[in-house]
Amino acid sequence: MAISLKGDKKISSVPATKTKALRINLNTDIYGTFAEIGAGQETVRNFFRAGGASGTIAKAMSAYDKDFSDAIYGVEADKRYVTEPRLQRMLRHEVDLIEDRLSRSKHPDKLFFSYANTVATIDFSKKFKGHGWVGIRFQLDPLEDFNEIVLHLRFRETDARLQQETLGILGVNLIYGAFYLNDNPKELLKSFYDNLDKDQLEIDMINFSGPRFMYVDNRLMSLQLVKNEMTNAVMFGPDGNNLLPAQVLYKKNILALRGSFRPVTKVNMDMFQKSKDLFFAENKVDPDNSQVIFEITLSNLRAEGEINERDFLDRAELLCSLGQNVMITNFQEYFKLVEYFSEFTKARMGLAMGVYNLIQIFDEKYYRHLSGGILEAFGKLFYRDLKVYMYPYKDAETQEYITSDNLKVHPRMKELYKFFKNNGKLNDIKDFNPEILHIFSREVLRMISEGEDGWQDMLPEGISETIVQNRLFGFSRRRVRR
Known part of the structure; x- marks a missing residue:
């Protein structure tokens, strides 16, 4: 079930960007920081414009200068800034500051969050369209650990100003989805394109983590990206976590x-x-x-x-x-x-x-x-x-x-x-x-489903044991015929 947040006022269900930002702002429990690098402070601007932002925004910042950015978040091993490790540093640094500076005894019901993005928009020659990392680290219960949603995007528009606006809308959709659609990750994923079009941006990687997403298989979320035509290709590694193909x-x-x-x-x-x-x-x-x-x-x-x-x-x-x-x-x-x-x-x-x-x-x-x-x-x-x-x-x-x-x-x-x-x-x-050469997957699958024996010898070492142990492809011990 989605969380019921105390102090949430009833707002129009139309998912306009302003409506989403206002619903977040009017919730007395949601409180956090915005750190945006590379494409202006476009996400937080939507919250300022919606009204009632003083109860939501603890801090908004943009460390554009590389030296200032390094002084705040540290230096990456590869000296790059538009990377997932940089985004993770930003999210964790900002959450640590909130918890250090705000007393839990004074704010027992606050749900802290940090939203961050590190982005490179289109260059002057228009040869490089730009890309970026966007994420949110957030609580759904003051006594729970933080959850995270991290995604990578590639811009498809050829104008820097339009890319900035697109990023701002995506940021609002992400924050709103994190708090109000977290019980249905598939719908949360689809909501990223609310008030946006597929030809504006491509989302080619996403990972969910944290206590509220323990049941989420990130490989399945990758599949949703392709299925929903958000991207044409996704990739995941042996550990099941999604990888960025680029x-x-x-x-x-x-x-x-x-x-x-x-x-x-x-x-x-x-x-x-x-x-x-x-x-x-x-x-x-x-x-x-x-x-x-x-x-x-x-x-x-x-x-x-x-x-x-x-x-x-x-x-x-x-x-x-x-x-x-x-x-x-x-x-x-x-x-x-x-x-x-x-x-x-x-x-x-x-x-x-x-x-x-x-x-x-x-x-x-x-x-x-x-x-x-x-x-x-x-x-x-x-x-x-x-x-x-x-x-x-x-x-x-x-x-x-x-x-x-x-x-x-x-x-x-x-x-x-x-x-x-x-x-x-x-x-x-x-x-x-x-x-x-006589081995075909379809024949192995038939033998498994019909309970015939002998398919085990057609598979690489250890694979039949995995199928049996995890009941893959409809395997059932009761159907095996000897």
């Missing part, structure tokens, strides 16, 4: 493996290991500056209709247990995925895929929406420094291994395929394990 992929060699991973099988891991070996052996690849990603598309998650969140978390749980970074994207076509990676790196990239995925790349129906058709897609795909690593398939009838040498594509695509292959863009994974 930060993880910056100037890296990237190898991506796309699949359903429902569940992850020995074939998936053999493809991963063998493609990684080939990729790391490339002269233009630095293994110490590389990032391997297991990617799942939104369309794959929707393959059976609506997205099943439990099914998504089951896949994520297994990949995380294998120590992998996982990316969820809205890029059905491979060239869009490569274009996305190219925003962060110019270094060599790699795609590992099976035969069926490669055949799809040469299917014209996927490019009918492009004015240049498949040629435009291939231009975007292979203009970059890209290698494709193909894992073979064993034909059940002929017992023949399908590789790049005997792969059949549509007659119209033959010359394009030859060009693609002869220019060294395509590499066969040759040292594969022929004993596991």
Whole structure:
């Protein structure tokens, strides 16, 4: 349930920015500070304009000068200012000041908060649109520890003044949502775009923490960002916490493996290991500056209709247990995925895929929406420094291994395929394990759901135990047939 805050006066339910700010201001318990760096004091300005701000705003500040900022919050190890660690320092520093300067005995019912942002708006040349970190650290009970919501945004507008206004509205939405929508994180997430449009900003990372969000799985919140079209790609690490793609992929060699991973099988891991070996052996690849990603598309998650969140978390749980970074994207076509990676790196990239995925790349129906058709897609795909690593398939009838040498594509695509292959863009994974080519995720999933035995041997070490222990993919001991 959402908290019922003492002193809250009844206000119009219309979620206008001024209405939200006024509702916060008229609540006698909510009290905190605003620290905004890089785009003006746009959030707190909305609270001043709404009226009644004296009971809400303990302090509003903006340490624009770097020396002053360092004197207040300390110096970051990387000397940067628009970063998550900087935002965390700001949030904690300001909360500590409130608790140090205000007596709890004098204000027993106050719910303290600190709101902060550190932002870089568009530059003069308009080549860099700008981005920033925004967060709130807040209480929902005076006797409870603080909760936190931290997010990263990328501006889409091309005017600094408009970006500042957008940031101010987002800040109000965040503060309002923290206090009044905290019982429903999914709706809280959607509310960030109240009075805003998707073409104004992109939210590509968010993390919830604290006692009121102990039940929140941040991976699921990442999925909501893509599902709600707030961003096209999100990423989370083995620990389940969300990662900022731009930060993880910056100037890296990237190898991506796309699949359903429902569940992850020995074939998936053999493809991963063998493609990684080939990729790391490339002269233009630095293994110490590389990032391997297991990617799942939104369309794959929707393959059976609506997205099943439990099914998504089951896949994520297994990949995380294998120590992998996982990316969820809205890029059905491979060239869009490569274009996305190219925003962060110019270094060599790699795609590992099976035969069926490669055949799809040469299917014209996927490019009918492009004015240049498949040629435009291939231009975007292979203009970059890209290698494709193909894992073979064993034909059940002929017992023949399908590789790049005997792969059949549509007659119209033959010359394009030859060009693609002869220019060294395509590499066969040759040292594969022929004993596991009969394994398919869909067959493993069927065996699990129908209670058949034998699927355990088709999965990497430790994965079957995780499925059994956590009852993943509908596993039930009572259905197992021997």
